[in-house]
Amino acid sequence: MIHSILSPRYRGHKPAYRRLTLGLIALIAGIALAALLRSPASAQTPRPQAGGDTTIYSRTSRAFEQPAPNLDASWAERHAAGDLAFEAAFVTAPARVNPGLGPLFNGTGCAGCHIKNGRGLLEKGQRVLRVSQLQPSHSTASDAAATLEPYAPEAESPGGNAVSVPGIGTQLQEQGVYGHAPEAVVQITWTEQSGTYEDGTTYSLRSPQIQLLRLDGAPLAEDIAISSRIPQPVFGAGLLEAVPEADVVQRADPSDRDGDGVSGRPNRVWNVVEQRPTLGRFGWKANTPTLLQQSAAAYVNDMGVTNPLFPDADGQMDIDMDTLEAAETYVQTIAVPARTLMDDPQAQRGERLFSTANCTACHVAELRTGAHKIPALANQTIHPYTDLLLHDLGPGLADGRPDFEATGQEWRTPPLWGVGLTQTVLPFSGFLHDGRARTLEEAILWHGGEAELAKETFRAMATDDRAALIRFLRSL
Structure with missing residues (x-):
């Protein structure tokens, strides 16, 4: 029998109620601070908002866990319900709450891998x-x-x-x-x-x-x-889902027509709901098309929890569509932390150096969302620093494993928004797909292939210039 984690019994769980209360407090505080920053005194110098109207003004260890401040009451309630789904830990059946774990698994719940909605570690139970x-x-x-x-x-x-x-x-x-x-x-x-x-x-x-x-x-x-x-951060994912496919595809340059050495291309993957290949957006190799499918695959692959998209061989499911859609809604509606150090001369110089090194050929600073079922995500100007395309990063980072149209040397450009908070949220967490890079400098120095010239430009910079570029990245 399917037991939904969104039952009245579970909704009454006190720790979840406290998380909801704290989330509402953060939402109110974010709205108040946003209003202050957009007052006439600051209107003379409009600032690019990382997540558009979903931006939250927090640089704390909880910065990745806040609801988007522009959600209406209905979607804010759905976000809170989704928070319960994301935090739920599964156990073996039979059980009164959250049965369905295993029999083989890597972790017991979403939050156990995506620590505070950020990266995980290359450790058992997370990797x-x-x-x-x-x-x-x-x-x-x-x-x-x-x-x-x-x-x-x-x-x-x-x-x-x-x-x-x-x-x-x-x-x-x-x-x-x-x-x-x-x-x-x-x-x-x-x-x-x-x-x-x-x-x-x-x-x-x-x-x-x-x-x-x-x-x-x-x-x-x-x-x-x-x-x-390693698990990737989940905040801002709804905005990336809302970027029109045509905008992503038009940035592709598989034959490097402009001669800059960068030739990104989209991954085309199987969409389980639509039963056809569509644009891949999520995962380290862009091997998943939607957040619904991403959530469903994580449930069954990471927890052994079968669901409507991926039932067991007999068609049975451990969770229902309501639970699956709640988890989807949660990751769609998490706020994006605002960039800091906007007036810092060193960070400003680092931003210029980042562009001069042609890092922005892949880490595209600005995108625009289109239509989306969640109004808060629609028609937003965002700054995720990704093009959502596959790029060959050379043999140093290659895993030798194909994934739909992605080769063993190709990886999707990871978003850089919030990267400066990575080790604030989870100390000792690493960068790149397997967490090998202990610092942002190491992450840059591992780049090769299409990013070889950008890497070499960074390696040849003077000490002060390298420090400026890293300060810019830490401001994101």
Whole structure:
């Protein structure tokens, strides 16, 4: 029997009520501060708002957890209900509240991976490891998927070109409920490599080396591509969903017609609801088209919780559409933290250097949203610093694993809004797809491929210029 986490019993949960109260207080405070900043005294110098009217004025460790301040009463109520869905922790069935965990899983709830709605760590319970066979020989994706145990459903969509690993599928589940062993044991070792800036300053870059082991400690086959990924921040996602597809596609330049060395292109992925390929927007390789599908895939892949988009083999579901749509609404309606240091001369110089280095060819500063079912997201001028396109970032960051039209060296440009708050929200969290970069400097220095020239421009900068560019990034 499906038990919705939005039942009256759950709504009465006191910690959730306190979170709702704090959210409403933050909403009121944000509106008041927004009104102050838009008063006649400040109207002479209009400031670009990171999330348009969804912008919240907070630089605290809770900056990624606030509701968009321009939500009407109806959508604010839906946001609060979605907050409960996002915070819910699942348990094994049967249970009176939130049954459906497992039998194989990585985490027990959305908030357990996306810490305070920000990044996660490359740690068990948060990380995701996507896998596929490198040389499938006579087997096919459907043949390999058929060898999986029936208790391990996955969100597999037609058109995917990552061949399932027998016994694992395309995503590793590292934990199992009582009586079910995890699919493999993950062993991570870190390697360091050194480099030198043009001015003689040295630096060190680290990267994770991952090996999958059987439960007895023996290594799995070596012909498996492994892509380790940390959870991404979820705030502002509704705005990215609202950017018209035509605006995204028109920025693509797959043959590099303008000769700047940057040739982004869209990923086309299977849309489960529409039953056709559509533009991919979400995930490290833009392999998911909508936030509804992103949420549904996370439920089944990360928690083992089946749902209307990805039911089990018998068509049964652990959660209903109301719960799934509540989680979708929550991530659609989270506020975007405002940029700071707008009048700081060093940050202003860093912004100019960021543009001079052609970082803005991929990290596009300004986009415009179009129509959306949530009025607060429609027709907003936003500053996410992404083009939502795939770019070849070279062998240094390659995972060797295809994902629909994305190659093993391509990654979607991650938004940079809020990047300066990353380690305020979660100390010691890292950057890039697998969290390897401990600092923003390291993240830049790992860039290659289409971003090689931009990386080299940064590496050749004087110390003061590098500091200015990083100060700009920390202001976002």
